[in-house]
Amino acid sequence: MPVLGLQLMMLKDQIHEKGIYEVLRQVRELDLDAVEVSQVEMTDELIDDLVRGRAAFDVEIAAMSATIDPGGNGFALSTEFDRAVEACRRTGTRFLRIGMMPFSAMTSQQACEEWAASVEPYAARLAEQGVTLCYHNHHVDLIQFEGERVFDIVRRVAPSLLFEVDLHWVQRGGMAPLDMLEAYTGACKLIHVKDFRIAPLPARTLAELESGELGMAEFQAAFLGLVQFAEVGQGNMNWPALLPAAERAGAEYFLIEQDDTYGRDPLDCIRESREYLRTLGY
Structure with missing residues (x-):
């Protein structure tokens, strides 16, 4: 069964206020076993606290964020490749994830191919180091150029780059999530568990x-x-069917995420999502 965890972008304000070590304590109190680190600067201090928190609270570091070039949050692989690999080694992390392709890569088939080709060497080098690079989708990844989805272009041009599947964004992009999971079985390693509400x-x-x-x-x-984004179980997504399908597709982590909580305390939203998933046996 995949490990159940949390996308820490939901608690980025708390990370800035009290540090990631204390946030990992909160995650454990929520009965979650793993975290994905995103939208925070990957300083040496933060990495040290991940190492401490992992040991103290037995929380897995499911994935950390990366980009190709400097300028975003996460490890810039073009300049910090060795540092990223070392951070993965220290934290026991087997996955790095790219949160989005550049907007310029979404404009044409050629632009998408060029971006994917630029990522492939880094994904292949990371694989040699025991680290899997995954690409996180949004609805735009269902754009079709000459009948070929962005998903398909990425798989064709960058076969070493696997997927972090955000099922909400697949739904919003107009593809049935069950169809997506079946079509890309074997490439779906990380799953964002996020509901879709009207x-x-x-x-x-x-x-x-x-x-x-x-x-x-x-x-x-x-x-x-x-x-709207919604707490898991509070929207229209068919989780009793989707989660087993994601397991069959090769998922190793299920990560709760909600991009906007619409004024609610994110901890309450996380707790509500966790309770629903417990009713499904997770």
Whole structure:
């Protein structure tokens, strides 16, 4: 069974306030066994605290973030390759993950191919060191160029680069997540467990349209904006079918994530997601 964990971007404010060591303590108290590190600067101090926290709380470091070139959070592989490998060794991490391809790579088949080709050598070198590089999708990865999805282009051009599948974004991109998991079985190593909810239409928004305070264009924007990220079990995703399918596809970690908690304390949202997953046997 995959290890259940948390994408720490949900607690990045707490990391900045109290440090990642104390956040790992909180993760253990939530009955989660692993974390993925994202959207924080990978300083030597933070890596040291990951090592300490892993030992103290028996929390696995499922994955850490990477980019190719400097400029984002995570290890820049073009300049910090050896440092990234050493951090993986110290923390027991077997996965690095790229959170998104550059926007420029999303504009054409050629641009996507060029980006994937630039990643492949790093993915292959990491594999030689026992580290798997994964690519995290968004809805844009369902773009098709001449009938070929971005997913397919990445697999064709960068076969050493595997996937971190965000099932919410697959759904939002218009592909059935069960179909995606079946199509890419063997490449799906990390799974973001995040629900997809449609919020109720606010009565105030409708009243503002009827009174003329809100134009039709603004109303349509609000109408289309009813799509939300949700606590696991509080949306429309079919988790009783999806999680076993993700296991069959080769997933090693299930990582709870919710990009926006809409004013709720993220710890409450995480706790709610964890309780739901417990009802499914996780």
